[in-house]
Amino acid sequence: MTAPATIDSHNLSARLGSAKPPRVLDVRTPGEFETAHIAGAYNVPLDLLREHRDEIIKHLDEDVVLVCRSGQRAAQADETLRNAGLANVHVLDGGITAWEANGFMVSRGAQRWDLERQVRLVAGSIVLSSVLASIAVPKLKWVAAAIGGGLTFASLTNTCAMGMALSKLPYNRGASCDAQSVVSALIGANCPAGRAN
Incomplete structure (x- = not known):
């Protein structure tokens, strides 16, 4: 596996405020995602991404930034997407942990252990x-x-x-997250409801 292309928190924050922001895919479990995530990110758990890779990449035509807790699962997702031919992928260096440590805001929900x-x-x-x-x-x-x-x-x-x-435990499932809802969110990306809040 070659090292994934990374993007740091400051660069991602600047790009999220641009006219053409990248799509942020958070590959953590729905429970982890509900606890804290980057506003506007899509929750696409790693196992779901692997299983429905071809269906999901049809809706990823712009730059994609992959996020997890520390970067390990995002690197695995990066390999999955690159093997499917998607080249415009970056991994958030240090994951959501680095994002928060650098003072950037997250949307918070029910607190759970990562x-x-x-x-x-x-x-x-x-x-x-x-x-x-x-x-x-x-x-x-x-x-x-x-x-x-x-x-x-x-x-x-x-x-x-x-x-x-x-x-797979109910504690980590959080809100329902299946391939159909992920694809629907990606298709509706230009609508305010298309992204997670």
């Missing part, structure tokens, strides 16, 4: 409980080893099976 924090909680809890339980049942130490191996694999491949599983 997906990466949930992964740390679940993985850490499983490791801690299996190590403690291995005092009574020594073979449980292998559960901790399996989680450690899974986290190592996730880091090396820039994927996270636990994160993908957690994203």
